[in-house]
Amino acid sequence: MFNTDNRAKQLIECVPNFSEGVDAMVIKQIAGEIAGISGVKLLNVDPGKAANRTVITFAGEPGAVVEAAFLAIKKAGELIDMRVQKGEHPRMGATDVCPLIPIAHITMDETVVYAVQLARRVGEELQIPVYLYEHSQPDKRRSNLSIIRAGEYEGFFSKIKREGWAPDFGPAENDLKRGATVIGARDFLIAYNVNLNTDSVVLANEIAFDVRESGRKVGTDENGKSKYISGSLKSVKSIGWYIAEYGKAQVSMNLTNVKITPIHIAYDEVCDRANKHGVKVTGSELIGMIPLKAMLDAGSYFLQKRGRSAEVGDAALIDMAVTSMGLDELTPFNPQERIIEYVLAENKPAV
Incomplete structure (x- = not known):
């Protein structure tokens, strides 16, 4: 992934989600805070208009990375006003969530230390309520992002006052303009949406459930x-929504452990469930970036499913994955921009 000079360097990835996907100038200013820090490489900026959310x-x-994340969170709080922010994606603050992910020569426990350092600084210096999540949160009753974010921005003015919901850092008062944020260390996650030939949010949610x-x-x-019946895919979070920009409903998923549920299995399972509900999958959409192995595994899977040999080069495997999952249905899919190893090989971190 990196050249030999960088093999001993600790490297982490950061994927903050900001509650602005429409105003290009706001997004540019936030991204500019990150790009201006020595020792950091800006890899991808992925805005979504209907979700009104940008993943960087x-x-x-x-x-x-901690310095760049802090400055980006600070800038987002200055530029984004949660009092008027609306979008399809659940959110609780100008910076909704900011995860740190270990990439090379660093353990998860070490990454947790940096996540807590960032969270403390945001809470104390910026006076934004901060909740730790995933590996950074010692209280496992509130380590899940969806549980923390339940109620969203509008509901946090009362939720933050309830027993057990004081923030880990910062004031126990929801910030009127900036909201609250979630920071933590987690494993690599793939954000992935599957497109349906319907505008029905009800059907999309049925498939998500x-x-x-x-x-x-x-x-x-x-x-x-409450009693629940588990869904068919382990390590998958999912909701259904309608994206007016595309005129389609989507099953929006977070694949939290691709070793357990890889992207190609998630796609095929949604296709199967959609058919049972009388709708069809037309393609899919990757949000942010994806590891090379996930694309190669998907290409091999679909080739073998068609009775063809998977003994082909990486480019052919990637092309098969893109074609089979319709990853280019909504926007062009450029492997050099979306596969993390390719971006890092072309733009090596300035370390």
Whole structure:
């Protein structure tokens, strides 16, 4: 992934999600804060208009990444006003979530230290309520992002006052303009949307409930506690929504462990469930970046599914993956811009 001079360097990736996907000048200014830090490479900026959300990917030495993330969170808080922000994607603040991911020569425990360092600084210096999540959160009752974010920006003015919901850092008062944010260390995650030939959010959610690990609510037990039936895909979070920009409903997924559920299995399962609900999958959309292995594995899977040999080069495998999953249906899919190893090979971190 990196040249020999960089093999001993600790490298982490940061993928903050900002609650602005429309105003190009705001997005440019936030990204500019990241690009201006020595030791960091800005890898990808992926805005979504309907979601009104931008996912920015960058990587570098831990200290530089923490500095870049802090400045980006600060700038987002200055430029984004949550009082007027609307979009399809759930959100709780100008910087909705900011994960750190270990990439090379660094453990998850070491990455947690940097995530906590960033969270403390955002809470204390910027006075933004900050919640730790995933590996950084010692209280596993509130380590899941969806549980933390439940109620979203509008609901946090009361939620933050409830017992057990004081932030880990920063004031126990939801910020009117900037909202609250979530920071933590996590494993590599693939954000992935599957497109349907319907505009029905109800159908998209039915499919999402079918496949997501948490499944669907099916009533309550004798103690009044909610009962759920698990979905078919492990390590998958999913919701359904309608994207007016595309005129399509989507099943929007986070694949939190691609070793357990790789992208090609998620795609095929959504196709199968969609058929059972009387709708068709027309293609899919990657948000942010993806590891090379995930694309090669997908290409091999679809070649073998067609009874063809997978003993071909990387370019052919990637092309098969893109074609089979319709990754270029909505926008062109450029492997040199979307596969993390290719971007890092072309633009090596300035370390």
